[in-house]
Amino acid sequence: MYDPKPGDRLSSLDTPSMIVDLDIMEENIRKLFLLLQPTGVSIRPHLKTTKSPILAKKLIAAGAKGGCVAKLSEAEVMCAEGVDDILITCEIVGPAKVPRLVELFRKYPKIQTVVDSKEGASAIDAALKASGIETPIQVLIDLDVGLHRTGVAPEAALPLAQHIAKLGHLKLIGVQGYEGHLQHVHSREQREKECRASMVILSATATLLREEGFDIQVVTTGGTGTAEFCATVPGITEVQPGSFIFMDSDYRNAVGTYFSHSLTILSTVISKSGTERRVTIDAGLKSLTTDSGNAEPKDMPGVVYTPMGDEHGWLTWGVELEDFPLGARVEMIPSHIDPTVNLHDFYYAHRKGVIEEIWPVATRGKVQ
Amino acid sequence: MYDPKPGDRLSSLDTPSMIVDLDIMEENIRKLFLLLQPTGVSIRPHLKTTKSPILAKKLIAAGAKGGCVAKLSEAEVMCAEGVDDILITCEIVGPAKVPRLVELFRKYPKIQTVVDSKEGASAIDAALKASGIETPIQVLIDLDVGLHRTGVAPEAALPLAQHIAKLGHLKLIGVQGYEGHLQHVHSREQREKECRASMVILSATATLLREEGFDIQVVTTGGTGTAEFCATVPGITEVQPGSFIFMDSDYRNAVGTYFSHSLTILSTVISKSGTERRVTIDAGLKSLTTDSGNAEPKDMPGVVYTPMGDEHGWLTWGVELEDFPLGARVEMIPSHIDPTVNLHDFYYAHRKGVIEEIWPVATRGKVQ
Incomplete structure (x- = not known):
């Protein structure tokens, strides 16, 4: 039976397989903390x-304060595995989802979530009230x-805070503002300038809320493309970078090479019966996403x-190149790391070609 | 605990969820057999x-002769679940994969596979020889x-057949030629014309091999966009349509509405704090692929x-429209069905809004 194990060499892996170079990944983590701490x-x-x-x-062992997830179903997995200092960064809305949040919160009281409407806040409050927590x-x-x-417009933040204050089961601890539209702006200068403009909105809103008597402890923002700028803006308390750990070609084109590609998709040349200067590998749309362009060898x-x-x-x-033999292995750099990881079930983490650890992609497919 | 069950209404499902309208799906199956049988x-x-x-x-109950899969790891799952009349439509290449094929074949001797090189054929032959099967x-x-x-060029088919004949462990039963480049040609006339040209190559190659004494029983081809044309070409014995069962917007734009959309991704409006005439739903790149354009409400x-x-x-x-309330449900039609299904873990199959069956996406992620 095909059953890869630590100690095996990468050459024994079937393909496509998602592999991580541990030396590079650990260096990326070290560099993030060096930059931001x-x-x-x-x-x-x-x-x-x-x-x-x-x-x-x-990441927590390296100094991270818990983690963020996008969806409630991701938080369920993380908490069950002992990672329970979690901020859910997407709104939790609707009668099918709010009860799931209440159940999770009952077991894991450190959970934080976000709201951007009075109606959404009231629905969570009502469910908590009914739960007896x-x-x-x-x-x-x-x-x-x-x-x-x-997210609410800046002028709607205070009315929402005042609404939350009237509810009995929500404790307002902070403000989140994610400048996702800036993460991949390729000019560093423009990215920094626009980021600082976004941070003024976030920081000013936090200040306004504090002046109105709200205890705003957390002002959270930023991704791999902007965290270094956000972190130096007065009033920002927390940043949320994710992709730095593996990187992808789109982020490299924007952010540069401070972080390196630690994750690739290992694939195999399976056909070369066509014309010269072209071979076919076994990795397509089900192994590498295309939403941010095509992957790169x-x-x-x-x-x-x-x-x-x-x-x-x-x-x-198009250049002179030694031809690929049938069965040749090629490592592919994803163009967009998060949805590419979501296509795979396991990471094969290696050091110099020898597998050290195999990690399940435990929240793969957790879109709810 | 969140645990959807047959008998539940769709309204109780959390989102995003992949849902199938059984009435429409069954009609698609009926229409396929009506068209091709x-x-x-x-x-x-x-x-x-x-x-x-x-x-x-x-599908087999409706009259299908087994099924095709793209990858060996898909075949492993299908066979283990009792679907063992399987053609693997992609080349199986490399020392990590060939032994997996041999193991599967030992248990499931009806397995068929394809080759497009002497080297690839010889490697499978050698592994079978070593296995003692x-x-x-x-x-x-x-x-x-x-x-x-x-796939080999037409002129390379005969030398490959002669090579296979010299090997002891491969039995040549047919020819496969997939005209994947034509499936989504939007003009029906052009699609049919180009398809018939491709089929001439396939059929003529089968004839040539038969004339040279090879027992070519199977000539297999076609997809949802071309099966109806392929099936009427003399010499074609088998067609391989897949997407017809659920359809997607890209196929609808090409093939028309003979088959209907039976699969959608159910999603929820989770934010409407932005401008007028815009709301945000909870389905993004991790729920709906974009390789063939964007999904449609x-x-x-x-x-x-x-x-x-x-x-x-x-x-x-941009039109006058009743606004979506927060929490509103929206069904999204995928642009490309196969990779979209690959993002989800379960189908919730319903009839008139009541869930009848829940099917695991058992070969999701099986890219090897």
Whole structure:
């Protein structure tokens, strides 16, 4: 039976397989803390990238303050695996979801969540009231700082805070504002400038709420593309980078090479019966996402990857190059790391080609 | 605990959830057999769409001859669940994969696979020889009929057949030629014309091999976009449509509405704090793929969906429309069905809003 184990060499892995170079990953973690810890902000990494409680614990061991998840179903997995200092960064809305939040909160009272409407806040409050739980749940007001995806407009933050204060089961502890539209702006100068403008909105809203008597302890924001800027803005207390740990080609094009590609998809040349300067590998849309462009072959300048359906891709090259033999292995760098990880069930983490650890992608597919 | 069950109403489902309208799905199956059975070809549906042995068995009950899968790891799951008349439509290459094929074949001797190189054929032969299994494995020559993804050129088919004949452990039973580049050609006339040109290559190659004494029983091809044309070409014995069962917007744009959308992703409006005529739903890149364009809201003319990251999407509209309340449910039609199904763990199959069956997406993530 095919059953890869620590100690095996990468060459024994079937493909496509998701592999992580531990030396590079550990260096990425070290560099993140080197960059951000001197600023004094808390680092609450977004776990929607790794989808792994094992990796969450490695980050906490390195100095992270818990973690973020996007969805309630991710929080359920993380908490059950002992990672229970969790901020859920998406609004929890609707009669099918709010009771799940209440159940989770009953067992894991450190859970934090966000709200961006009076109606949403009231629904959570009503469910908590009905549950008989006496401790209030910690909530943050989600503020729209320019992404226009979720979050209240700045002028609506105070009325929402006042509404929350009247409810008995929500404790307002902070403000979240995610500038997701800036993460991939390729010019560093422009990214920093626009980020600082977004941070002014966030920080000013926190100040306004404090002046109105609210105890705003947490002002949380930022991703891999902006955390270093956010962390130096007065009033920001916490940043949420995620992708830095593995990186992807889209982030590298924006952020540069301070962090390195630690994750690749190992694939195999399975057909070369076509024309010259083209072979077909076994990784397509089901192994590498295309929403942020196509993946790139690692360390193969001049070689271009083109997805050819769910299970195939072309490698083509216009330069003089030694041909790929049938069965050749190629490492592919994802263009967008989070949804690519979501396609795979396991990480094979290696050091210099020898597998050290195998991690399940425990929150893969947890979209609820 | 959140635990949906048959008998529950769709309104009780958390979101995003993948739902199937059984009345429509059953009608799609009925219509496929109505269209193709009179031609006398075998129908071997491609199971890379549904990824479910339960659905494979429903298709077999309707008249299908086994099924196709793309990858060996899919075949492993199908066989273990009792669906063992399986053609693996992708080349199996490399020392990590060939032994897995041999193991599977030992238990399930009906397995068929494809080859497109002498080297690939020899490697499978050598592994079978070493295994001590005496029955030869059934193989088809994979022919390039214009997709240029895998498959030998027509002139290389005979030398490959002659090579296979010299090996002791491979039994050549047929030829496969998949015209994947034509499935989504939007003009029916052009699609039919180009398909018939591809089929001439396939059929002529089969004839040539027969004239050279090879016992070519199977000539297999076709997808949802072309099966009806392929099935009427003399010499074609088998077609492989998959997507017809659920459909998607890309296939509808090409093939029309003979088959209807039976699968949607149920989602919820979770934020409406932005501008007028825009709300945010809880389905993004992790629930709906974008490789073939963006998903569409079902039965909502004038409403446009735009993905906004892994977990969010916008609905926007330029027309006069009743606003969506917070918590409103929206059904989204995928743009590309196979990779979208691959994002989800379960199908919730309903009739008129009441869940009848829950099917695991058993071969989700099986890319090896």
